[in-house]
Amino acid sequence: MSTTTKILLYDLDDKLQKIFLDLIEFKGNDETLYESLTSINVEGMSGDTKEVIQDLIDAYNNDFKGAASERIRNLEEQITQLRSEIILETLDQGNFDETFSYDSDGNVTLHTVTGDRNYSVRYNYKNDGSGELTTSVKEFTDSEGNAVKITKTYTYTSGDITGISTSTSITPPAE
Numbered sequence: 001m002s003t004t005t006k007i008l009l010y011d012l013d014d015k016l017q018k019i020f021l022d023l024i025e026f027k028g029n030d031e032t033l034y035e036s037l038t039s040i041n042v043e044g045m046s047g048d049t050k051e052v053i054q055d056l057i058d059a060y061n062n063d064f065k066g067a068a069s070e071r072i073r074n075l076e077e078q079i080t081q082l083r084s085e086i087i088l089e090t091l092d093q094g095n096f097d098e099t100f101s102y103d104s105d106g107n108v109t110l111h112t113v114t115g116d117r118n119y120s121v122r123y124n125y126k127n128d129g130s131g132e133l134t135t136s137v138k139e140f141t142d143s144e145g146n147a148v149k150i151t152k153t154y155t156y157t158s159g160d161i162t163g164i165s166t167s168t169s170i171t172p173p174a175e
Contacts, residue, residue: 013117014142107131132156145173 042053096115103109103125111121119140126132138150148170155163 014144014146014148105129105131130159132159133161142170147171147173 040053040057042050042057045053094116096113096117099110099112100108101110101112105125107123107125109123109125111123113119117140119138121136121138123133124135124137126134133154135154136152138148138152140148142148148168150166150168153165153167154161155165
């Protein structure tokens with residue numbers, strides 16, 4: 001039996017989160033980079049900007065011939081490569097140790113990772129013995145020295161998680 005692990009955005013290093021969010025914002029709702037770049041309305045633009053965008057649109061409308069289409073293809077290749085690198089970075093690579101602490105009911109209460117990546121996740125459960133999480137709190141220091149705290153609050157219906165509310169706080173390092 002195979003299992004699939006879903007990697008959530010907050011599981012990524014802060015630099016990878018930024019790159020991933022930038023890619024999502026850049027891509028927009030269109031299917032391809034060609035569509036994203038060439039669906040821009042140039043009516044309100046002027047000068048060089050309008051000229052470059054119009055060049056891209058013309059390339060799109062002329063079976064992608066010319067220098068503009070070559071630039072688009074190069075950009076798409078770079079984005080594909082960057083996406084591959086992001087996927088590789090999100091895998092559990094590197095040197096690190098993981099430890100777990102449990103409560104008397106066998107529930108994980110603390111997951112600590114040290115080494116190339118350092119973070120901890122504290123899990124809090126209802127006191128009724130149901131094993132239902134109330135919150136989980138992930139804490140780490142990002143590459144800029146900020147203390148990051150991501151709190152997830154869980155809601156349940158009939159014993160199933162039906163909602164997760166996430167809040168993030170970032171505290172700059174003391175000077």
